[in-house]
Amino acid sequence: MKALAHLNKYLLKYKWYLVLGTVFTIISNLFGILPAQIVRQSLDLVKDTLDVYFAFQGSSLQSGIRDQFYTTIPYFGFLILLMAIMKGVFLFMVRQTIIVMSRHIEFDLKNEIYAKYQELPMRFFKQHNTGDLMARISEDVGKVRMYVGPALMYGINLVVLIVLVISYMLSVSPKLTFYVLLPLPFLSVAIYYVNSVIMKRSEQIQAQLSTLSTDAQETFSGIRVIKTFVQESFFADKFRAGADEFKKRSLKLVKVDSLFYPLVMVLVGLSNVLVIYVGGQEIINGRLTAGNIAEFIIYLNMMTWPVMAIGWTTSQVQRAAASQQRINEFLNEKTEIVSRKKLMTEVKGKLSFRDVRFVYPDSGIVGLDRFNLEVAAGESVAILGTTGSGKSTLANLIVRMYDPEGEIRVDDVPLKDYEVSYIRRQIGYVPQEVFLFSDTIENNVRFGAGELTMEEVEQAVKDADLYDNIQGFPEGFQTRLGERGITLSGGQKQRLSIARAIVRQPKILVLDDSLSAVDTHTENVILNNLSRIMKDKTSVIISHRVSSAKLADKIVVLDEGKIVESGTHESLMNKGGVYFELHEKQLKTEELS
Structure with a gap:
């Protein structure tokens, strides 16, 4: 009793x-x-x-x-x-x-x-x-x-x-x-x-x-x-x-x-x-x-x-x-993801990672180890690495799904000081595993974005190179998706997820391997559109493709949770290290295909 x-x-x-x-x-x-x-x-x-x-x-x-x-x-x-x-x-x-x-x-x-x-x-x-x-x-x-x-x-x-x-x-x-x-x-x-x-x-x-x-x-x-x-x-x-x-x-x-x-x-x-x-x-x-x-x-x-x-x-x-x-x-379960000061100050987008280390509590796997990085407001950074290198871990930490050791700062303010829901509203996040709701395409784009005009919804879809596909559906934007978006192909789901993120006009945009299911041509179209969108946004592009990193102001290469190389595309190519090897391998793969 x-x-x-x-x-x-x-x-x-x-x-x-x-x-x-x-x-x-x-x-x-x-x-x-x-x-x-x-x-x-x-x-x-x-x-x-x-x-x-x-x-x-x-x-x-x-x-x-x-x-x-x-x-x-x-x-x-x-x-x-x-x-x-x-x-x-x-x-x-x-x-x-x-x-x-x-x-x-x-x-x-x-x-x-x-x-x-x-x-x-x-x-x-x-x-x-x-x-x-x-x-x-x-x-x-x-x-x-x-x-x-x-x-x-x-x-x-x-x-x-x-x-x-x-x-x-x-x-x-x-x-x-x-x-x-x-x-x-x-x-x-x-x-x-x-x-x-x-x-x-x-x-x-x-x-x-x-x-x-x-x-x-x-x-x-x-x-x-x-x-x-x-x-x-x-x-x-x-x-x-x-x-x-x-x-x-x-x-x-x-x-x-x-x-x-x-x-x-x-x-x-x-x-x-x-x-x-x-x-x-x-x-x-x-x-x-x-x-x-x-x-x-x-x-x-x-x-x-x-x-x-x-x-x-x-x-x-x-x-x-x-x-x-x-x-x-x-x-009775307690959540550790709480705000210390409940700050809701204006966010410009500067990101700072200071000796960040994270170990997954359920498996004991080290996601990141002594990760240090500075990303200026409005700057874009590409995070590259093979599977299991810690790329998605970084995305989860930015949107504060977990709290790591060390410190993550936004505009030189500890991430833990911001009101949790407020700081997440400032971030446009495209997860690696896309999840769409059993609703219309329009409502999936509007999800979490507040009041939007139809023009804004259509523009976001165009930037994600999905507009023509939607127009091909009998009911257009009112097409209802099946459970988890089963109505769409893998690439279409990814592009819809991108549209859902960018329509919010976030201060920080995090793309977690969000172009893995699209072909090279579609990737180039989306990246060209994103280059315009990302001009006034802090962007973190996480990918295993070197082609996705070319637009970034700086590139970081991860391996087993640690930074092994960082710099611009030109400097890393001249260095002839890990990034150069990834670039050459993928270039040959594309030529063969």
Whole structure:
């Protein structure tokens, strides 16, 4: 239950729903208890009337007694019907308060988790798979809602009903009440024992569900590769095995849950036997009437469903606790990507890297090691190197996806001092792995850029050499892209990503190997357009192609996270080092192709 304490703030926020729900539960149960007393009075009336009726047998008064009896009994029946209707009305009000409250809490909790996901650093997403994240915001939140909704409603109803019923039972016969409640301690022990098993197996089920979600998400995302390599059967078998394990774990939980209902029914049946046996003796001794016994049996049956619901309610609470514990693991996660001073001063674009060293926390791989570089505002720098040399690491550090050792400065101000979202808005970033949203081409270009005219959108697309392609689509800019931009080719996706970055008119432009999927001709067109765009912007061109570096004011060559060469294109060519070798190799490759 400790994990569920996180929900107390929401229960406090919606306290009036809870208070009104409790009041309506009390009123509803009062209307449920009163018919038992009416039944007692009616049965006692029947017995007393029959006794008087037969006592006056043959007398003229006998017909009057009969007529009065026929008039009174329908009145009792009408009262019972009225009580049932009023109970139903207030039960409806209970659901309109407590269940509605649970939907509000579900809404707030999902938003809290989603907001937390967005503020967590990249390190977190490298350590957790997408299926697990989805399971916690959907399946786990659903389990929690069952706790603050139906489970809480039945729990309140149980407490209220027990207090009211036992109070009325004690007022009639303390002795009979004692025998009726005698089996309840045994039920408590059984519940305590079974709950620990339920908790453990619920956690196992949720963990397996996360695995299933991950497998399904990975299959759908990689469906092209799966079909190309004809691995449909392999992945179907893999999912079937996971689903079979989920089924086995669920059936184990069902077996434990199924113990509650037979156990409760046996104990309730035992209570009925005790009521009839002990109550019969009390009638013989003249201390109770037949109406009292009927009243007790009604009270006992009224408690049957709530007591049976103890098992279901407890199971839901335990499942919710297991789910909330999984949710709390994420909500308690701290992000180190925070602003120290929340500066939002104007950015000109000067970049400074001072003894920057970065080691990926999940793998221990050194991305950059003692990296030093100065890039003046409006200057362009090309970062070259082979795969794994640290180029993309540098891009991630500029947009502050990670915090390295050493210091990165923008306009001689530490990057950590800027308000995180503000400094990122000053950067146009084209990632190596392009991600496009399932939306129109126009909205993908406008993404994160605020208010733009259609002319600005078209100009950005023209600069990325994608305009003619878009015009060839039947719906033009309103063409809807599939998941992750699957409608477009690799080169088209890269060019759309470039358009999305430059349309923002950023102070700093970071191109992370953003021309790798386009041909040489298209690359030259885009680079010529970018040379005009980059005139007043600080540009970091990350590439493995030497041709992409020619436009830069300076060139830096990386190897294993360290700078091995730097200078202009001419100076590095004259030096005849690593850059010269890369240039010659790629030149020969282009000639052969």
